[in-house]
Structures are given as structure tokens and as C-alpha cells.
Amino acid sequence: MADNEIKKGLAGVIADETAVSKVNPETNSLLYRGYPVQELAATQSFEAVAYLLWHGELPTDEQLDEQRATERAHRALAPEVKDAIDRLPLDSHPMDEVRTAVSVIGAIETAGISNVLDAVGTPEENLQRSLQLFAALPAIVSYGQRRRRGLEAVDSRDDLDYAANFLWLTFGEEPDAVVVDAFNRSMILYAEHSFNASTFTARVITSTLSDLYSAVVGAIGALKGPLHGGANEAVMHIFDEIGGASEVSGWLDKALAEKRKIMGFGHRVYKRGDSRVPTMKAALDTLVAHYDRPDVAELYETLEREFVERKGIYPNLDYPSGPAYNLIGYDTLTFTPLFVAARISGWTAHILEQQASNALIRPLSAYNGPDERHIAEYEPDT
Numbered sequence: 001m002a003d004n005e006i007k008k009g010l011a012g013v014i015a016d017e018t019a020v021s022k023v024n025p026e027t028n029s030l031l032y033r034g035y036p037v038q039e040l041a042a043t044q045s046f047e048a049v050a051y052l053l054w055h056g057e058l059p060t061d062e063q064l065d066e067q068r069a070t071e072r073a074h075r076a077l078a079p080e081v082k083d084a085i086d087r088l089p090l091d092s093h094p095m096d097e098v099r100t101a102v103s104v105i106g107a108i109e110t111a112g113i114s115n116v117l118d119a120v121g122t123p124e125e126n127l128q129r130s131l132q133l134f135a136a137l138p139a140i141v142s143y144g145q146r147r148r149r150g151l152e153a154v155d156s157r158d159d160l161d162y163a164a165n166f167l168w169l170t171f172g173e174e175p176d177a178v179v180v181d182a183f184n185r186s187m188i189l190y191a192e193h194s195f196n197a198s199t200f201t202a203r204v205i206t207s208t209l210s211d212l213y214s215a216v217v218g219a220i221g222a223l224k225g226p227l228h229g230g231a232n233e234a235v236m237h238i239f240d241e242i243g244g245a246s247e248v249s250g251w252l253d254k255a256l257a258e259k260r261k262i263m264g265f266g267h268r269v270y271k272r273g274d275s276r277v278p279t280m281k282a283a284l285d286t287l288v289a290h291y292d293r294p295d296v297a298e299l300y301e302t303l304e305r306e307f308v309e310r311k312g313i314y315p316n317l318d319y320p321s322g323p324a325y326n327l328i329g330y331d332t333l334t335f336t337p338l339f340v341a342a343r344i345s346g347w348t349a350h351i352l353e354q355q356a357s358n359a360l361i362r363p364l365s366a367y368n369g370p371d372e373r374h375i376a377e378y379e380p381d382t
């Protein structure tokens with residue numbers, strides 16, 4: 001029997017089971033396949049965490065080596081993808097570039113599949129597709145930023161692991177170990193978060209037996225929104241608006257009077273702080289020291305303190321991530337595409353899980369439109 005109470009935004013609704021991650025607001029914790037995300041961020045490469053999300057266990061050295069070899073083989077920016085991005089206006093939103101790139105890859109990889117029942121692919125094919133998108137996204141995201149800056153693409157370096165290679169692709173410089181570590185941690189923290197809006201979007205699309213690429217394209221569309229992934233970009237716009245720590249009080253007075261949502265704060269599930277924030281803030285602190293930017297830490301901490309004091313609403317992961325990516329040198333417009341490059345691991349783990357135990361996702365609705373009425377000139381067939 002349907003539960004008649006409407007749960008707008010599906011707030012508090014348990015839509016299905018998952019073994020991929022556990023978000024626990026009571027203990028303010030996040031487990032990826034049982035491991036606390038803080039422990040993974042402090043000890044693992046993002047490649048190993050992606051393996052864990054896909055396979056359910058951390059990889060052995062041999063398994064990781066095998067995955068790394070496949071990942072390196074698929075890092076190159078495909079010419080069809082580069083061409084598709086180059087055809088977009090230079091001021092297209094980078095999330096639209098990434099969405100287009102994944103769509104092009106999907107059209108190519110599924111070409112020749114004429115029977116729609118075959119589009120979904122086998123678990124083995126989708127695991128391969130997941131790793132290939134994981135491998136391809138750094139070149140796509142970094143090319144977008146370089147193109148906007150009038151720079152040519154940089155070729156991947158097989159001597160660099162995922163995080164270091166991503167930074168190399170973006171900046172064309174040997175990345176510093178401090179920056180690589182902070183970036184690697186951010187990728188792990190962004191990788192997965194149960195049934196968030198973009199992941200649930202991917203599961204809805206997967207539940208119709210559509211293909212993995214269509215599900216990822218839909219997820220990218222969902223993540224772009226400022227209430228979700230787009231918040232990390234919006235945090236930087238807020239920092240630019242405020243200017244410096246001494247301006248925070250006045251800015252907050254005005255923003256709250258205008259009933260603005262302060263981006264980077266609040267969460268649908270966590271209500272007393274986001275479990276990932278302390279780890280990402282620690283990574284931000286290493287970057288503040290590395291780039292000698294105490295002003296960033298002062299502004300960050302002043303806004304956090306004042307907003308928590310006034311509204312009792314705590315930062316989410318997007319709050320420390322935005323300034324961190326800014327210090328590393330990423331354009332604000334590139335922030336959410338970085339979120340895509342990380343969350344592709346979680347999205348595809350959920351797509352594989354949905355495929356393994358599928359039921360079409362189709363909720364009910366409560367009709368509140370006009371009562372039944374009829375067309376005056378209609379004459380029913382007798």
C-alpha cells in the first residue's frame with residue numbers, strides 16, 4: 001500500500017539498499033565499503049579507492065598495477081572528444097563541455113548496438129566502461145581549462161599516478177608533492193556519498209536498462225546545480241564578493257537579510273556538520289601554508305564562525321574544496337568538473353549495483369490539478 005504522506009525532495013525517504021557507502025548523520029561518519037573515509041584519504045591513492053568502490057575490496061598490489069595499466073591506456077584525449085569540445089563556444093560552461101564529452105564517448109563506445117535491450121551491457125563491459133571514463137576525465141577537464149586560457153592540450157605522463165598526472169595535464173608543470181597529496185585527498189572525499197541527487201539520477205536512468213553513459217550524462221546534469229555540486233564554484237564567488245575577513249559581518253548581514261542561501265553550508269543529511277570537512281580543511285591548511293596565503297584561512301574561518309553562530313548551519317565539503325582548488329590554480333568554472341572526475345567512481349559503482357539488483361524507479365504522485373472535465377464538442381464513438 002502506498003504511503004500517502006508526500007515527502008517533498010524525497011527527504012528522509014529510504015529508496016533502496018546500497019553496499020557502496022554508509023552516511024551516518026548520528027555519528028557524523030562516512031564509510032566506503034566499510035572503511036572510514038578519513039582513513040582512506042590519509043592512506044590510499046584515489047585509484048585504490050575507486051577500485052574499492054567498484055569491487056568492494058581494496059586492491060592487492062597486482063590488482064592495482066593491472067588497473068593502473070588499463071587506466072594509463074585510456075588517459076589520452078580522444079580526437080572525437082577534442083573536436084566536440086572545440087566546436088563548443090569558448091564560454092560554454094565546463095560542465096556542459098564534460099557532459100558533451102561523455103555523451104560523445106558513449107555514442108562511440110555503444111555504436112553498432114542496434115537492439116536497445118543490448119544497450120545496458122554486461123557487468124564486465126560496464127566495469128571496463130567505468131574505468132575508461134575514470135581514466136578519460138582528467139584529460140577532458142584539464143583540456144577545457146587550458147582551452148579557455150588559450151593553451152594547447154598537454155599529453156599524459158605514464159610515470160605519474162592519477163592525481164599527479166591530472167595536475168600535470170592541467171598546468172604542464174611538475175606537480176609539488178604537497179599539492180598532489182591535497183588533490184588526491186579531495187578526489188577521495190568527493191568520490192562517493194550514497195543517494196545524493198546526481199547518484200540517484202544515475203540510478204533512475206540505469207533502472208530503465210539504459211546504458212551507463214546515459215546515466216553518467218544525467219548525473220553530470222544533476223551535479224551542475226548550485227544546490228549540489230555547483231556549490232563549490234559558488235563558494236568562490238562568495239569569497240570574491242566578501243573580499244576579506246573584515247568584510248564578513250557586513251556581508252552576512254546583507255545576505256541573510258536577502259534570505260540568500262550561503263553556498264558551501266548546510267546539507268540534506270548531515271545536520272551537525274559534514275563528516276568530510278575536517279579532512280578537507282586539513283588539506284586546505286597544507287595548501288594555505290604551501291602557497292603562504294593566511295588571508296584565505298582567515299576569511300574561511302571568519303565566515304564559518306559567524307555563519308554557524310548566527311544560523312547553526314555547518315559547512316559541507318564544497319566549502320573547503322573551493323578555496324583549495326583556487327589555491328592550486330584551478331579556475332572557479334573548473335571546480336565542479338573536478339567533482340565529476342572524482343564522483344565518476346561513486347556514480348559507476350552505484351550503476352553497477354543498480355544493474356545487479358534492478359527495479360524500475362517510478363514513484364507515485366498526488367494529483368492536485370483540476371477535477372475531471374470534458375471537451376464540449378467531443379462526441380464519443382458510439
Ligand code: SDX
Nearest residue numbers: 193196227228229231260261262263264265266267268316
Ligand atoms: C553537496 O546529498 C549529498 O550528499 C550532496 C553532497 C555529495 O557529496 O553528493 O554532499 C554534495 O551537494 C553538498 C551541498 C552543496 N550545496 C550547497 O552548499 C548549497 C547551499 N545549501 C543549501 O541549499 C541546503 O543546505 C541544501 C540544499 C544543501 C540542503 O537543504 P535541505 O536539506 O533541503 O534543507 P532546506 O533547504 O529546507 O533548509 C532548511 C532551513 C531553511 O530555512 P527555512 O526556510 O526553514 O527558514 O535551513 C536554511 C533554509 O533556508 N538553510 C540555509 C542554508 N541551508 C539551509 N540558509 C542559508 N544558507 C544555507 N546554505
